[in-house]
Amino acid sequence: MTTANPTVTLRATVPVRADGRVGQFSQFSGLYARELLKTFRNPWVIVITLVQPFMWLAFFGGMLSQVSSAQLDEFLLHAPAGTSYLSFLLPGVLSTGMMSIGMFGAMSTIQDKRFGFMKRILITPTSKATVYLTKALGSATRGLVQIPVMIAAATAFGVTLHGSPLAWAAWILGLVLLGLGFSALFLAITSSSTDWQTPGVISNFITMPLMFASGAMFPASIYPPWMRAIADVNPVGFSAQLSRSVLTYGQFTGTDLTYLGYLGLFALVMILAGTALASRYLKVE
Amino acid sequence: MSANGWAIHAQGLTKRYGSLVAVDHVDLEVPAGSVFGLLGPNGAGKTTIIKVLTGLSDITEGTAHVAGYDVRRDPMHVKQRVGWVAAEVILDDDLSGWENLWLQAKLERLSDWKGRAEQLLAYFELTDRRKDKVGTYSTGMRKKMEIALALLHQPEVIFMDEPTIGLDANVRRMLWELITGVNKQFGVTVLLTSHYIEEADVLCDRVAIIDHGRFVATGTPSELKGRVKADFVEIETSEALDPARLRAIAGVTDVRSQGNAWILRVGSAEEALPRLFHALQTDRIRRINVEKPSLESVFIDITGKRIEQAGSDVQDYRKFYLNVRRARR
Ligand SMILES: Nc1ncnc2c1ncn2[C@@H]1O[C@H](COP(=O)(O)OP(=O)(O)OP(=O)(O)O)[C@@H](O)[C@H]1O
Ligand SMILES: [Mg+2]
Numbered sequence: 001m002t003t004a005n006p007t008v009t010l011r012a013t014v015p016v017r018a019d020g021r022v023g024q025f026s027q028f029s030g031l032y033a034r035e036l037l038k039t040f041r042n043p044w045v046i047v048i049t050l051v052q053p054f055m056w057l058a059f060f061g062g063m064l065s066q067v068s069s070a071q072l073d074e075f076l077l078h079a080p081a082g083t084s085y086l087s088f089l090l091p092g093v094l095s096t097g098m099m100s101i102g103m104f105g106a107m108s109t110i111q112d113k114r115f116g117f118m119k120r121i122l123i124t125p126t127s128k129a130t131v132y133l134t135k136a137l138g139s140a141t142r143g144l145v146q147i148p149v150m151i152a153a154a155t156a157f158g159v160t161l162h163g164s165p166l167a168w169a170a171w172i173l174g175l176v177l178l179g180l181g182f183s184a185l186f187l188a189i190t191s192s193s194t195d196w197q198t199p200g201v202i203s204n205f206i207t208m209p210l211m212f213a214s215g216a217m218f219p220a221s222i223y224p225p226w227m228r229a230i231a232d233v234n235p236v237g238f239s240a241q242l243s244r245s246v247l248t249y250g251q252f253t254g255t256d257l258t259y260l261g262y263l264g265l266f267a268l269v270m271i272l273a274g275t276a277l278a279s280r281y282l283k284v285e
Numbered sequence: 286m287s288a289n290g291w292a293i294h295a296q297g298l299t300k301r302y303g304s305l306v307a308v309d310h311v312d313l314e315v316p317a318g319s320v321f322g323l324l325g326p327n328g329a330g331k332t333t334i335i336k337v338l339t340g341l342s343d344i345t346e347g348t349a350h351v352a353g354y355d356v357r358r359d360p361m362h363v364k365q366r367v368g369w370v371a372a373e374v375i376l377d378d379d380l381s382g383w384e385n386l387w388l389q390a391k392l393e394r395l396s397d398w399k400g401r402a403e404q405l406l407a408y409f410e411l412t413d414r415r416k417d418k419v420g421t422y423s424t425g426m427r428k429k430m431e432i433a434l435a436l437l438h439q440p441e442v443i444f445m446d447e448p449t450i451g452l453d454a455n456v457r458r459m460l461w462e463l464i465t466g467v468n469k470q471f472g473v474t475v476l477l478t479s480h481y482i483e484e485a486d487v488l489c490d491r492v493a494i495i496d497h498g499r500f501v502a503t504g505t506p507s508e509l510k511g512r513v514k515a516d517f518v519e520i521e522t523s524e525a526l527d528p529a530r531l532r533a534i535a536g537v538t539d540v541r542s543q544g545n546a547w548i549l550r551v552g553s554a555e556e557a558l559p560r561l562f563h564a565l566q567t568d569r570i571r572r573i574n575v576e577k578p579s580l581e582s583v584f585i586d587i588t589g590k591r592i593e594q595a596g597s598d599v600q601d602y603r604k605f606y607l608n609v610r611r612a613r614r
Binding site: 022023024026027029030031033034037038041042115116117119120121122123124125126127284 | 339340341342361362364365367369371373375376377379380384387388389390391392393394395396434
């Protein structure tokens, strides 16, 4: 030990009792910043987030790129001349991607429980609601990374994008709300779990059906009635419609505004319900 | 600090996990400004007591006040006033040492923490590694980092779960000095758990010996040691041994088996040993150990078992490294 007189050193460091406490936002911003730091420092997180939607475009789009334009026209309905399947698919893939990023938030929460870090957080005067909200927000933020890359990739595949800046803002807002809503949902369902498998299992139960019954990959008009019934209340579908309206057809109509409102409601309800659930059931370990 | 002078006051404190009673109606009174030790074997319930007192885990039954607040009713007030050092060393390995301190300050809602953080880093000799991810720190450095985090917000009560496990003798002594210093200079109340008899003896004003979730004895180390009016001889033989032969030896008042060893309670080891050698064939004795009055012999006296198993240091290290590995990946 090199410190000659440790007690003196320590005494010098101790000011009057810590009354200088700042507001609760400090906990929120700290935990949210931690989520971002951990995400953006980990190259694999970025790779996975980016590669997945890119693969959709490459494989799904590639598969259908040989279909004749007459067939596609019939299939895609009302598409302006020259609309490729890729430009139809891109908005759907982005929406689907925003749904599945919810799983990452759930996984990072389970990791924190497993490695005990949740104990370190909850032994401080931090509420479970704060932990929950920062995880949901962190997870949704992470999903946003997909957007610029997908757009770049789509342009590289020869897709022409439409839409005014304002319409784009509405579209991106829709994606954020969708990501928030699903992150909140996944986190709420897994808040009492400590099992690595849970997010994957839940994801399969939620993501798969909602992806196919959304109109994200194919127009909902070709669905059988039961699938269309799901599509009618499926937030992924609303986001896909909104995105397609803006990106593919270059419009932003009253219907799209309704979609946006619906997405906002979805996010709000999920966050409120999830916060209530997590405050009660978020497990420490 | 609580009005009646207790930093920690619990009555009938009970924690059940399903049918398992981890903490069983414990009464605990820790005066403000003292060092209190929980001493007991693996699985006795030491960590669980810390978890329920800090509000990490719900109390099943009983009441607890820490730093003047009811743990069940005002957990946030309690949390603001306590620090915690986990046995398994919990840090965020993806963040640097400085970022770990920063996050801790954010969570504790400290406005003015940087100066103190720098001094803690200097004290623990971590200043030049502050920018490295803590995942690259050595085991001892991680432990020091964890203690720095626990001290950052100047807690009134600090809970240390096996604070020196896995540390080399130098660092262990440095931590002993630190614990004593924090306690004496600033009146911080310390509740620590330990497997190390010597540690509890040196550091603690009062000690509770815990087994199967119950306090089997409480007092100052010297009170507890004074309670045992006997020595213990632990003996391991190469062949099976009839306990009746041991009981027949003059001066042996009790014989208990533990694994393949026997623990004899004797009036005075100095007088009993020659008789023991006489009664047994000495070449059959594989190991022999004399326990003069100590906290260990208090535990043996009450439970018939040792707290520190023979070779327990080895086990401790293994457990510690397993924990660290688990925490790392
Ligand atoms: N989360 C939990 N769920 C179920 N049982 C638990 C849980 N945590 C602890 N226990 C049980 O409670 C008992 C006491 O455990 P605890 O961790 O408090 O022991 P300890 O005295 O700290 O032991 P050690 O010296 O090994 O750290 C053990 O039997 C343990 O299995
Ligand atoms: Mg323990």
